[in-house]
Amino acid sequence: MERLVIIGASGHGKVIADIAKKNGYDEIFFLDDNDELTICGKYPVVGKVDDFSKYDCKFIIAIGNNAVREKIQTKLENSNKKIAILIHPNATIADDVEIGKGTVVMAGAVINSAVKIGKGCIVNTCSSVDHECIIGDYCHISVGAHLAGIVHLGDRVFVGAGVATAQCIVVCSDVIIGVGAAVVRDIEEKGTYVGVPAKRLK
């Protein structure tokens, strides 16, 4: 019997529960601060986020906001909790890829050779991360986003749905890249960037 506590009973949480089931977890339940939630998909919501200390099993955080995910994962780490890595069986990942704890990789994602992905990241459905990319901690590569080879992302970078980057791009920490943007130059200043080519939103 392998138990997993998922923090965050959202739609994203439902996707993560499905991956967890496919990864062999057979006792799954949620924690969420919304009192009205009692169930998430097929699984019960059994308490609030701060109840995590009552459980001695693996955890994963299903919260899309990068900073919130970081805050909760840091709390779990400081309490010496075990944190899972979840990879959908239909993701394609090269043998030499390194993935940090708390990271989830969704269906159809492709991660190519010599990539390093930090902790607490989301590599979402049908996104791709090509050869030798280095992804910092608590980043989110949204659905259908594509990073070309040798792209470096700092920490807490949000890459919106359908974004494309050129190869060898460097993006600093705490950047948001809007849905559909094309990143063709390095991003050196934190902020929100949109459009083709991506420009800073004033």
Ligand SMILES: CC(C)(COP(=O)(O)OP(=O)(O)OC[C@H]1O[C@@H](n2cnc3c(N)ncnc32)[C@H](O)[C@@H]1OP(=O)(O)O)[C@@H](O)C(=O)NCCC(=O)NCCS
């Ligand atoms: C970039 C983003 C974060 C901006 O959100 P916001 O700060 O609330 O900005 P607003 O919606 O107020 O838009 C501000 C302006 O930017 C424009 N804009 C917003 N997002 C844009 C985008 N992705 N591409 C081009 N223009 C965009 C708006 O049209 C608006 O222009 P206007 O002032 O001329 O009307 C958001 O639009 C976005 O793209 N989020 C990503 C969502 C996503 O990919 N989710 C995936 C989950 S898996």
